[in-house]
Amino acid sequence: MRLFILYVHILLFIFPSFSTSSSNFLCNPQDSNDLIQFKSSLTTYTNYACQEQPQKTATWKNGTNCCSWHGVTCDTVSGHVIGLNLGCESLQGNISPNSTLFHLSHLQSLSLSYNDFFGTHFHSKFGGFRNLTHLDLSSCNFQGEVPPQISHLSKLTSLHLSKNDQLSWKESTLKSLVQNATVLEELYLDETDMSSIDPNSLNLIFNQSSSLTSLNLQRSGLSGNWKNNILCLPSIQDLDMSINDLEGQLPDLSCSTSLRILDLSYCLFKGPIPLSFSNLTYLTSLSLVENKLIGSIPSSLLTLPHLTFLSLKDNLFISGQIPNVFPKSNRFQQLDLSGNKIGGELPKSLSNLQHLINLDLSSNSFSGQIPDVFDGLTKLQELRLGYNRLEGQIPPSLYSLSQLNYLDFSYNKLKGPLPDEISGFQNLGYLFLSNNLLNGKFPSWCLSLPSLGMLDLSNNQFTGNISVISSYSLYYLKLCSNKLQGDIPESIFNLVSLTTLCLSSNNLSGFVNFQHFSKLQKLDTLSLSRNSQLSLNFESNVNYNFSILSTLELSSVGLIGFSKLSSGKFPGLRYLDLSNNKLFGRLPNWLLGIDSLQYLCHDPTQIVTGARTNT
Numbered sequence: 001m002r003l004f005i006l007y008v009h010i011l012l013f014i015f016p017s018f019s020t021s022s023s024n025f026l027c028n029p030q031d032s033n034d035l036i037q038f039k040s041s042l043t044t045y046t047n048y049a050c051q052e053q054p055q056k057t058a059t060w061k062n063g064t065n066c067c068s069w070h071g072v073t074c075d076t077v078s079g080h081v082i083g084l085n086l087g088c089e090s091l092q093g094n095i096s097p098n099s100t101l102f103h104l105s106h107l108q109s110l111s112l113s114y115n116d117f118f119g120t121h122f123h124s125k126f127g128g129f130r131n132l133t134h135l136d137l138s139s140c141n142f143q144g145e146v147p148p149q150i151s152h153l154s155k156l157t158s159l160h161l162s163k164n165d166q167l168s169w170k171e172s173t174l175k176s177l178v179q180n181a182t183v184l185e186e187l188y189l190d191e192t193d194m195s196s197i198d199p200n201s202l203n204l205i206f207n208q209s210s211s212l213t214s215l216n217l218q219r220s221g222l223s224g225n226w227k228n229n230i231l232c233l234p235s236i237q238d239l240d241m242s243i244n245d246l247e248g249q250l251p252d253l254s255c256s257t258s259l260r261i262l263d264l265s266y267c268l269f270k271g272p273i274p275l276s277f278s279n280l281t282y283l284t285s286l287s288l289v290e291n292k293l294i295g296s297i298p299s300s301l302l303t304l305p306h307l308t309f310l311s312l313k314d315n316l317f318i319s320g321q322i323p324n325v326f327p328k329s330n331r332f333q334q335l336d337l338s339g340n341k342i343g344g345e346l347p348k349s350l351s352n353l354q355h356l357i358n359l360d361l362s363s364n365s366f367s368g369q370i371p372d373v374f375d376g377l378t379k380l381q382e383l384r385l386g387y388n389r390l391e392g393q394i395p396p397s398l399y400s401l402s403q404l405n406y407l408d409f410s411y412n413k414l415k416g417p418l419p420d421e422i423s424g425f426q427n428l429g430y431l432f433l434s435n436n437l438l439n440g441k442f443p444s445w446c447l448s449l450p451s452l453g454m455l456d457l458s459n460n461q462f463t464g465n466i467s468v469i470s471s472y473s474l475y476y477l478k479l480c481s482n483k484l485q486g487d488i489p490e491s492i493f494n495l496v497s498l499t500t501l502c503l504s505s506n507n508l509s510g511f512v513n514f515q516h517f518s519k520l521q522k523l524d525t526l527s528l529s530r531n532s533q534l535s536l537n538f539e540s541n542v543n544y545n546f547s548i549l550s551t552l553e554l555s556s557v558g559l560i561g562f563s564k565l566s567s568g569k570f571p572g573l574r575y576l577d578l579s580n581n582k583l584f585g586r587l588p589n590w591l592l593g594i595d596s597l598q599y600l601c602h603d604p605t606q607i608v609t610g611a612r613t614n615t
């Protein structure tokens with residue numbers, strides 16, 4: 001029966017035009033009337049949370065067969081309405097206890113999710129739908145306490161009350177619901193208010209429920225020291241208790257061995273990962289982000305056969321190293337151990353992670369060389385190793401990765417030249433190598449990657465000329481604090497998407513007409529400071545127009561004709577550094593008249609008549 005209902009439901013939902021085929025039986029006239037009255041008791045509004053257009057109730061016309069209305073499912077024999085799906089229908093208003101909705105006592109499936117019933121109390125009459133198997137009242141703006149009568153819904157297989165943050169639970173209500181609804185599989189109570197429930201009661205509340213496969217208590221206001229932290233849910237596959245102020249050790253899940261997806265992120269759990277976690281052999285996804293977990297990363301966790309997603313980000317793991325145990329048979333797609341204090345060398349068995357898409361080991365204490373493990377990691381899209389103590393050269397196998405989109409090795413001690421040519425990186429959008437000890441000739445391939453949007457090579461020791469730029473999608477380019485020489489390449493002025501350009505603290509030379517930079521109309525930050533061989537020419541009688549430039553750093557460059565600049569337009573300039581330029585005479589009036597200017601650094605020899613300046 002349930003399968004049939006779902007089937008009709010899906011048809012109505014996806015292929016509304018087919019609905020007439022399931023409606024050659026006639027609607028119960030009373031139900032029809034009740035639906036019309038329910039609709040007319042509500043208004044509509046613009047609901048930005050919903051993609052689809054609210055159209056279902058537009059098909060509801062008095063005098064037509066309600067079994068053909070969108071969102072309505074009838075019993076094939078009695079013609080009674082047994083399914084009502086008004087999710088995302090942009091309905092607004094109060095559902096009062098005398099609403100004709102509650103006359104539809106034959107309902108087996110009811111969804112009113114993503115509408116706005118602001119101020120509506122979760123009335124005890126919802127407990128009268130005794131035959132309900134599916135109830136979805138997510139994001140309905142319901143208020144008040146969930147009535148004890150909800151436990152009368154003993155046939156429920158799925159209950160979704162997510163995202164009703166004014167809806168509160170009493171422990172006894174939740175307990176009798178879980179006890180009475182013996183076939184309940186999905187229970188989504190995320191973003192409801194469970195703050196009055198003692199976490200130590202959770203094991204009593206859920207102890208009996210062998211049917212639950214999904215339980216979501218995310219951001220539900222659970223708080224306190226969870227001492228009695230056993231959760232025994234024999235059928236559970238998906239458990240989310242993230243974003244709660246739960247203290248104490250991680251829960252004992254040793255009899256919840258069916259778990260596939262476990263999310264205990266953003267709580268206050270302390271202590272090590274319990275050994276029992278390694279018995280969760282069906283786990284595909286484990287997220288423990290931002291807790292206070294300590295100790296080492298158990299090898300047994302890294303060898304779980306089905307694990308594809310593991311995030312231990314932002315904890316206090318301190319172990320000497322990542323165990324060198326990744327088996328060839330692993331299925332890891334995402335591995336995030338960032339923001340801990342894990343040290344040691346990176347394990348060579350990383351080379352076995354051939355399904356890996358996203359690896360983040362940044363902000364730890366890893367040292368030694370980056371092992372040459374990337375040959376087989378052909379699916380890798382994001383690689384973050386920044387903020388460690390890695391040294392030596394970047395391993396050659398990295399440069400042949402073709403799917404890589406994001407590469408961050410910044411803030412390490414990596415040395416040596418980069419190769420002259422590379423074979424991969426066709427999809428690289430982000431390349432961050434700043435704050436290392438990289439030296440040798442400027443790697444020209446960096447500026448010809450077809451997909452590159454952000455490039456930061458600053459604070460290294462690259463030498464030579466900046467090469468011709470053909471990465472036209474660049475919008476963030478930082479080459480500052482290197483030992484680059486020669487001219488600023490003309491091709492830089494073709495990068496019309498640039499918002500940030502930093503070339504300061506190099507040894508660039510040549511003659512540059514400042515007017516060229518005004519082609520870069522999206523420029524927000526321009527820094528050319530400390531290139532003492534550079535000659536920057538401001539021509540008179542030129543209309544400079546930098547509509548959104550907010551930071552302009554021109555310290556220690558050869559400024560020519562600056563004071564003559566009479567008609568510059570910098571309506572958004574907030575920070576201007578002109579210091580160390582041997583400029584004499586009055587600062588031009590147009591400059592002092594820029595309303596947005598907050599910081600102005602200039603030479604003491606420069607005469608200033610305005611008040612709003614910092615030297």
Ligand SMILES: *[C@@H]1O[C@H](CO)[C@@H](O)[C@H](O)[C@H]1NC(C)=O
Nearest residue numbers: 032033034036037040062063
């Ligand atoms: C629907 O129409 C019937 C007869 O045409 C009428 O009796 C009934 O009051 C109408 N219902 C509503 C809600 O307008």
Ligand SMILES: *[C@@H]1O[C@H](CO)[C@@H](O)[C@H](O)[C@H]1NC(C)=O
Nearest residue numbers: 037041095096097098099100
């Ligand atoms: C329902 O009750 C409210 C007051 O609680 C009243 O204003 C309204 O007219 C009633 N509606 C119906 C359909 O009886």
Ligand SMILES: *[C@@H]1O[C@H](CO)[C@@H](O)[C@H](O)[C@H]1NC(C)=O
Nearest residue numbers: 080104105106107130131132
């Ligand atoms: C509820 O379901 C039972 C068993 O299927 C059925 O006998 C009964 O008529 C239904 N009640 C209503 C109000 O539909």
Ligand SMILES: *[C@@H]1O[C@H](CO)[C@@H](O)[C@H](O)[C@H]1NC(C)=O
Nearest residue numbers: 130148151152153154176180
């Ligand atoms: C359990 O459900 C049955 C059937 O709906 C109901 O009669 C009974 O009152 C419920 N028990 C509790 C404790 O709610």
Ligand SMILES: *[C@@H]1O[C@H](CO)[C@@H](O)[C@H](O)[C@H]1NC(C)=O
Nearest residue numbers: 203204205206207208230232
């Ligand atoms: C769970 O329920 C069973 C049966 O009522 C009981 O024996 C057991 O002690 C309970 N376990 C916990 C942890 O409350």
Ligand SMILES: *[C@@H]1O[C@H](CO)[C@@H](O)[C@H](O)[C@H]1NC(C)=O
Nearest residue numbers: 254274275276277278279280
């Ligand atoms: C893992 O499961 C086995 C078999 O059920 C059991 O003997 C062992 O004690 C469990 N280990 C932990 C740490 O819970």
Ligand SMILES: *[C@@H]1O[C@H](CO)[C@@H](O)[C@H](O)[C@H]1NC(C)=O
Nearest residue numbers: 464465466485486487488510
């Ligand atoms: C570097 O640039 C300078 C000045 O633009 C030029 O004279 C020189 O030939 C360039 N060197 C190389 C190796 O391209």
Ligand SMILES: *[C@@H]1O[C@H](CO)[C@@H](O)[C@H](O)[C@H]1NC(C)=O
Nearest residue numbers: 483485486507508509510533
């Ligand atoms: C900077 O470049 C000039 C040539 O433009 C060169 O003479 C000078 O030695 C360079 N300075 C440094 C510190 O590399």
Ligand SMILES: *[C@@H]1O[C@H](CO)[C@@H](O)[C@H](O)[C@H]1NC(C)=O
Nearest residue numbers: 521543544545546547548569
């Ligand atoms: C400056 O550029 C902006 C954006 O391109 C444009 O809207 C504005 O009209 C220009 N102002 C002047 C004075 O040219």
